[in-house]
Amino acid sequence: MQKKEYDKLVKKHKPNEKKFLNIVKAFSIGGTIGIIGHALLEFYVNTLEVTSKDAATLVIITLVFFASLFTALGFFDNWVSFGRAGFIIPITGFAHGMTSAAIEYRGEGLITGIGSNIFKLTGSVILYGIVSAYIFGLIRFLLFGG
């Protein structure tokens, strides 16, 4: 059997993933996290009276804190498996990836374990986040003068 024919056979027996259900889940869970984020923003601005710029940072810190805490408590991986992109795309996915790596490698030392591996999953988010921020910042500066 040729490789192409075999690919067809493999495809024939591949089960369908429930794409529509996954999209609905991701939309509603991701949307809920967005609503929680905005509620927190309102809370920080109106009740604690911080500037909206500082409040945005505080919202991120809050979400990262809870996603990391829930990962450490051991049940957040089940939530992520269920909610998929709904939990992975918001900042909660970044926190979950970072904390799970830290937990996994804690037994291999502070430097060679946690230090070297904490950004195993999320390192690319940081790297390409910084690179793209630099590029878009530069474009904004050149076109609009900052």
Place this chain on the structure above:
Amino acid sequence: MTIKYKEVYVHETSTVVGPYEKKGPLNKYFDVAYDDLYAKEKSWEKAEVQYLNNSINVLLKKIKKTTQDIDLFISGDLLNQITASSKVASNLQIPFLGVYSACGTWVEAIIIASNMLDANQAQRIICSTSSHNLSAEKQFRNPTEYGGPKPKTATFTATGGSSMYLSNEKSNIRIESSTIGKVVDLNQTDVFNMGAIMAPAAADTINKHLRDTKRQPNYYDLILTGDLGLYGKKILIDYINEEHNIDISKNYNDCGIMLYDLKKQKQVNAGGSGPVCSALVVNGLIIDKLRKKEFKKILLVATGALFSPTFLFQKTSIPAIAHAISLELVE
């Protein structure tokens, strides 16, 4: 390459499993079941050593022998540089051969043992293997607490250690023949569809075995692959029919599907995998069925996907291998 044996006998087996396997349908056939994936150790890797070590302790008790009575220990696992087996071998102080064929490791060990026993180079050999769901997950995929979603075709590495004691002294079950497979690569790259990677290798080895021995599939009460999973099983039935004109659909099953209850244990997706998966099914269920004379002839075809994360990231296809042994009840 098919080799026939005259004097190779299976005496005893042992099975040590983790919590997921305990909840599966074969629990009553297992010797020891841990509720704790850590097995009171501090890491997944050390836990795997514990599982494997315990399977040998259980086996030695069953056969009433000490490590000094054993000529050779052959073992392999999935950890980098097969370290679980090496650690156990270091405890045992029995001459040791480490082997690797991914999920086909254990059958490779039995083939080597059978050849040595039949040639009378050794009299008493223990063949073992282990895998651990979370040490495999950590090494081949993501950190264990990471909950990234998996497709339905993904398989679930079984947790446990399992051993078999073989000798050229007579018993009621023998290794009748073995077929050493060749590496087959049909350009598959999806690690979440291992069944599709390994099915052609299983087909090639089954075809070779049946032709070399001039047998039909119905010669065996059961042809057993370890471990293609639910979708790999369907692929194999179609592929071997189209490619080699062999119909195995009537007496064929897969160890990965038998180890878990696929309807209730949703987290296993397409079924079990890992070298210990086929070892647990055979050493638990199949040996028991042979002893009770419910089965007389079994063909076990253990398949392995021979890949490393490094090669995968370098975008190379994944080759696969399958080795077969024929188990027979001695009347």
